[in-house]
Amino acid sequence: MRKWNxxxxxxVISEEVLKEVQNELVEWGDSGMSIMEMSHRSSIYDQVAIEAKSDLVDILSIPDTHDVLFLQxxxxxxxxTIPMNFASDSKKADYVLSGTWSKKSIAEASKLINVKTIASSENNGSYTKAPHPDSWNISPDxxxxxxxxxxxxxxxxIHKAPIIxxxxxxxxxxxxxxxxxxVSDFSMIYAxxxxxxxxxxLTLAIIEKSFMEQDNNSLPNILRYSQHAASGSMLNTPPTFAWYMAGKVFKWIKKSGGLNYFREQNHLKAKTLYNYIDSSDFYSNPVSEENRSIMNIPFILSDSELDKLFLVESEACGLLNLKGHRSVGGMRASIYNAMPIEGIHALIDFMKDFEQRNG
Ligand SMILES: Cc1ncc(COP(=O)(O)O)c(C=O)c1O
Structure with a gap:
């Protein structure tokens, strides 16, 4: 039985998508083989790959000025690869520090170029807000x-993209x-x-074509965005199954009502959980209101001695993977697109009950 993940x-991936994939897992169409066993150069796979890309372009309204790469x-x-390609001449780039992942990106880029941290919200190793773009001290060079x-x-x-x-x-x-x-606010988006x-x-990169042309031609092709783009992301064997599944997810997003639908759902889910956390003396979320994520909601219990019990009992109730990252402790509920509002209600029901018994 599937549980709330x-x-x-x-x-979490939509069950509808998983079932569709299950249905065609052993044989894709009447091809005589599964999608995993097919050449990425075959006409059938090519169609799957191209359709996934065009569905993503549709969903995100990606303009012609940008290309989409399916990478690993x-x-x-x-x-x-970003600093290798896009700061190869100046050897200088500006980074904003707002949490663990931006810190890692800074550490990696610093091995290659001079990184200037132009704004930071690090406070003794913790982050409860993000530097407002107005405070970013962008370097001229x-x-x-x-x-x-x-x-x-x-x-x-940081909810609103800065215009710089x-x-x-x-x-x-x-x-x-x-x-x-x-998308036009960005020279590059990756995920x-x-x-x-x-x-x-699979790793997606959406890159402005005129920016991509400036990549570093002294690098091996596999590290150059323009070379991936020139080969339709088939410079070498791509992650064919993950690409195919991403295509299924894109179709599911379109069918569900596109990103406007998910915006509405995601804000509703996040608001419902934050409202409950804020209304309780037993649970709290330390992030300043304007910087609260709609996807990842960490929360702590008033008594961290109860963390273990909370995790054991929540798991027994079918609520999985609520443990916060080891670097911050507490709990974290990641509530991506495929988590329905019913999952949030189930979590809150459990949290209320746990508080009643232990608060
Ligand atoms: C914001 C962010 N950046 C980077 C990463 C690292 O991603 P990967 O494991 O795909 O390299 C993660 C992983 O969770 C992430 O959440």
């Missing part, structure tokens, strides 16, 4: 500005497809697939 990633290596590889709009571990978000005079690059791993987005896109193993 609050995992931060790999994360996770968001973590992007932490390295940096090649780009990088930030993480949704810090998955701390549940800290430089190429803007965003790690959207845990927030992409949660609501509509103006590991394993939250709102599909299974792990």
């Amino acid at each position: 609050f995992c931060a990633g790999p994360a 290596g996770g968001a973590t590889q992007q932490f390295a 940096s090649s780009y500005v990088h930030y993480c709009p949704n810090e998955t571990i701390q549940g800290v978000s 005079d430089k190429p803007l690059i965003a790690d959207m791993s845990s927030v992409i497809l949660s609501e509509p987005l103006d 590991g697939a394993q939250k709102n896109i599909g299974p792990a193993g």
Whole structure:
């Protein structure tokens, strides 16, 4: 029996999508084989791949100025290939520090270029707000500005994309497809697939074509965005199954009502959970209101001695993966697109009951 899965990633996938995939797992159409056994150069797979891309372009209204790449290596590889490609001349880039993932991106880029942390909300290793874009002290000689709009571990978000005079690059791993987005605000958006896109193993990059042309031609092809783009993301064997499944998720998003529908649902889910947490003396969320994530909601119990019991009992009630990241402790509910409002109600019912018995 499937349960409510609050995992931060790999994360919940719609049961409807899973069942569809199950139905065609052994043989795709009348091809005589499964999608996993098919050449990525075959006409059948090509159609699956192209359709996934065009559905994503549709969902996000990606303009012609931008291209979509289906890559591997996770968001973590992007932490390295972005500075390698886009700061190869200046060796300078600006980064905003708002949580664990932006910190990691800074650490990786710093091995390659001079990183300037132009704004930070780090406070003794913790983050309960994000630096407002008005406070970003952008350098005149940096090649780009990088930030993480949704810090998955701390549940800290920068909700509105800043309009700046430089190429803007965003790690959207845990927030992409949660609501509509103006892609033209960004020179590059990237995301590991394993939250709102599909299974792990696929990494999406949406890159402004004129920016991509400036990548570093002294790098091996596999590290160059323009080379992936020129080969339709088939420079080498792509993660065919993950790409196919992402395509299924994109169709499910379209069928459900697109990103406007998910915006409404996601805000409702988040508001419902935050309202309950705020109304209780037993649970709390430390993030300042304007920076609260709609995807990842951490919360702590008034007595951390009860954490273990909370996790054991919640799991027994069919509420899985609520343990907060080891670096922050407490709990975290990741409530991506495929988590319905019923899952939030089930969580709140359990939290109320737990408080009554232990508060
Ligand atoms: C915001 C963010 N950036 C980067 C990563 C790292 O992604 P990957 O494991 O795909 O390299 C994660 C993973 O959870 C994330 O949430």
